[in-house]
Amino acid sequence: MANKVWVFVDQFKGEALTASWEVVAVGRKLADELGSGVTAVVIGGSVEALAAPSFHYGADEVVAAEDASLEDYRAGAYASVLSKAAGEAGAEVILFPTTTRGRELAGMVAIDLNTGVLVDVTKLGLEDGELLATRPVYAGKLLSKVKCAAKPQVVTLRGRAFEKPEADESRSGTVTKVDAVVAEDAIKTKVTGYEADDGGVSLLDTSVIISGGRGVSNNTKMDPPGELTEDSEIEVWKAQQGFKLIGDLADLLGGAVGASRAAVDSDYIPYAAQVGQTGKLVSPDLYIAAGISGAIQHLAGMRSSKVIVAINKDVDAPIFKYARFGVVGDLYDILPPLTAALKERLGK
Amino acid sequence: MKIVVCVKQVPDSAATVVVEDGQVTWGDSPLVINPWDEYAVEAALRLTEEHGGDVVALGLGGEDAKEALKHALAMGCSEALLISDPALAGSDTQAVSRVLAAAVQKIGDADAVVFGKQAIDSDTGVTPAMVARLLDWPALTLVSSISLADGLVKADRAMEEGRQQVEAKLPIVLSIVKDYGEPRYPSFMGIRKASRAEIPLWGLSDVGIDAPASVVTWPEVFAPPVREITNEIIEGGSPEEIAAKLADKIMEEKVL
Ligand SMILES: Cc1cc2nc3c(=O)[nH]c(=O)nc-3n(C[C@H](O)[C@H](O)[C@H](O)COP(=O)(O)OP(=O)(O)OC[C@H]3O[C@@H](n4cnc5c(N)ncnc54)[C@H](O)[C@@H]3O)c2cc1C
Numbered sequence A: 001m002a003n004k005v006w007v008f009v010d011q012f013k014g015e016a017l018t019a020s021w022e023v024v025a026v027g028r029k030l031a032d033e034l035g036s037g038v039t040a041v042v043i044g045g046s047v048e049a050l051a052a053p054s055f056h057y058g059a060d061e062v063v064a065a066e067d068a069s070l071e072d073y074r075a076g077a078y079a080s081v082l083s084k085a086a087g088e089a090g091a092e093v094i095l096f097p098t099t100t101r102g103r104e105l106a107g108m109v110a111i112d113l114n115t116g117v118l119v120d121v122t123k124l125g126l127e128d129g130e131l132l133a134t135r136p137v138y139a140g141k142l143l144s145k146v147k148c149a150a151k152p153q154v155v156t157l158r159g160r161a162f163e164k165p166e167a168d169e170s171r172s173g174t175v176t177k178v179d180a181v182v183a184e185d186a187i188k189t190k191v192t193g194y195e196a197d198d199g200g201v202s203l204l205d206t207s208v209i210i211s212g213g214r215g216v217s218n219n220t221k222m223d224p225p226g227e228l229t230e231d232s233e234i235e236v237w238k239a240q241q242g243f244k245l246i247g248d249l250a251d252l253l254g255g256a257v258g259a260s261r262a263a264v265d266s267d268y269i270p271y272a273a274q275v276g277q278t279g280k281l282v283s284p285d286l287y288i289a290a291g292i293s294g295a296i297q298h299l300a301g302m303r304s305s306k307v308i309v310a311i312n313k314d315v316d317a318p319i320f321k322y323a324r325f326g327v328v329g330d331l332y333d334i335l336p337p338l339t340a341a342l343k344e345r346l347g348k
Numbered sequence B: 001m002k003i004v005v006c007v008k009q010v011p012d013s014a015a016t017v018v019v020e021d022g023q024v025t026w027g028d029s030p031l032v033i034n035p036w037d038e039y040a041v042e043a044a045l046r047l048t049e050e051h052g053g054d055v056v057a058l059g060l061g062g063e064d065a066k067e068a069l070k071h072a073l074a075m076g077c078s079e080a081l082l083i084s085d086p087a088l089a090g091s092d093t094q095a096v097s098r099v100l101a102a103a104v105q106k107i108g109d110a111d112a113v114v115f116g117k118q119a120i121d122s123d124t125g126v127t128p129a130m131v132a133r134l135l136d137w138p139a140l141t142l143v144s145s146i147s148l149a150d151g152l153v154k155a156d157r158a159m160e161e162g163r164q165q166v167e168a169k170l171p172i173v174l175s176i177v178k179d180y181g182e183p184r185y186p187s188f189m190g191i192r193k194a195s196r197a198e199i200p201l202w203g204l205s206d207v208g209i210d211a212p213a214s215v216v217t218w219p220e221v222f223a224p225p226v227r228e229i230t231n232e233i234i235e236g237g238s239p240e241e242i243a244a245k246l247a248d249k250i251m252e253e254k255v256l
């Protein structure tokens, strides 16, 4: 009997994204409840090494598509592999991580298999034998229960929303090789290059985030170098000094640096760091907001963090209402001793 | 060239959205163009400014969903079109994608369909991929820069790990991210023109399809459980003393 639950393992250059294993583990649980097995799909140029961890996290079978034409991620070609394999096997549920690739592939596969898709789900279970999911809408201002009446049910799962998966290295399974479906000359897109980001910790993948806002440029104590004359240059320079303090703390804690939109729009830091409704939606265990007022669009992106700490000069800043701990003060005064104090306590 | 840009009307991002009697409401907050779609309009306009041609703004929604399209017109789109049909109430993303794809074909001769990254109400972000699949056009999604020459589009895509440089031939589906560049403000003339514009309304018969079956339903929408947060202000003493107290408190939470 073919497995009812299928899972897409998202990888980049042969390395799986952590969210992929969360999804395999959720697939395992679901399959146990359905009395069936899990098939994990790996697609790429050389991805067979991902089979072992797929088994460890809960897969019974790995379908591996390896081909030169699949070396670079191209949505159309990847989707065709998935749709063919899962479609022919009669998959009932196909799970993806909500990554940029996962989201896009889920949409394409849903069209190929004539079904719908439940996107960015944070809770998944069975009710009367049917899949029932919960997902945030309106940037998390509300939650929605969602169902899909057609099969297969295509679902993408939000990273870090489900239990941290445990690897069981004694588990193994069977590897089934499949071919690419679309020939190279019929693939409509070409990848001509790739530029890595600066390699900092990813906001979506971390349990600690330290964010800075417009307040980071409000530094009355440091004098900018004399060659800076434009106000905007001086502002950015000041902000960068503040983001260095934020970066020091993030480095100590192995966390990522985030920002408000005001900080991004003022060119203090690239857009990739923006947290909020039109940035990244994050939910770390610890979120420290420095010089951020707590606008509704910012809160939408981080409100579900486990412990929120706010450092802000203004006692009336809305962020304090959402913070477990607040310090009414200047971030330039508080951050350096905070980093030092945590360093001592962590024995680093 | 002819570009179709898909714009959705959504409650303002600053709206307090709540559920009352099972209905989602946002008080007096205005309905606006989906903020991500402003980037899509900007990209479509820049492409036609550079290469000639027209931009058609396409929306799907209730009969009152014209504000978003008016904004697109005010920014500089030459035409707008609203698909509205009672049979589309409660449509899921897949059904919306089928109607949008059919409308693009009905409009005809489009070289590109441009989307925002995601609608800030439903937060799905899969419509561009679905429409591309339905049209069987290449999809370059999450694009932060575009160049076009001899029918070949070169673009940078934003992924988790960095930027992927990709290319594909027209006709093409694009979705645009914020790194592309700030959308323009509507000009005074643009606003005047948009306020006078009659936006044609198409029913499904005008699109030329039957209502696609929706398979995704949302039996319940509810407010997230209120989290009981005890707010504690750490104060007293020098910054060093405050920082030390805060560090102790953070350690006690066992999140590090
Ligand atoms: C469509 C739309 C989408 C949006 N999406 C997002 C989004 O995704 N993410 C987002 O963040 N915003 C978003 N916004 C913007 C949002 O409305 C706010 O403008 C923004 O979050 C404000 O950023 P801020 O808190 O850094 O700046 P401000 O509101 O200016 O706050 C700065 C804070 O710093 C404090 N401060 C100043 N100096 C110091 C100091 N030395 N030490 C300590 N504190 C200090 C001040 O008291 C103040 O509270 C969006 C807005 C719109 C319209």
Ligand SMILES: Nc1ncnc2c1ncn2[C@@H]1O[C@H](COP(=O)(O)O)[C@@H](O)[C@H]1O
Pocket (backbone or CB within 6 Å): B006, B007, B008, B009, B034, B036, B037, B040, B058, B059, B060, B061, B093, B096, B114, B115, B116, B117, B118, B119, B120, B122, B123, B124, B125, B126, B127, B128
């Ligand atoms: N009802 C709609 N009318 C017009 N465009 C839409 C509609 N729904 C989605 N879109 C487009 O698809 C993009 C992604 O939306 P979504 O997949 O719903 O998050 C949006 O940014 C719009 O460009």
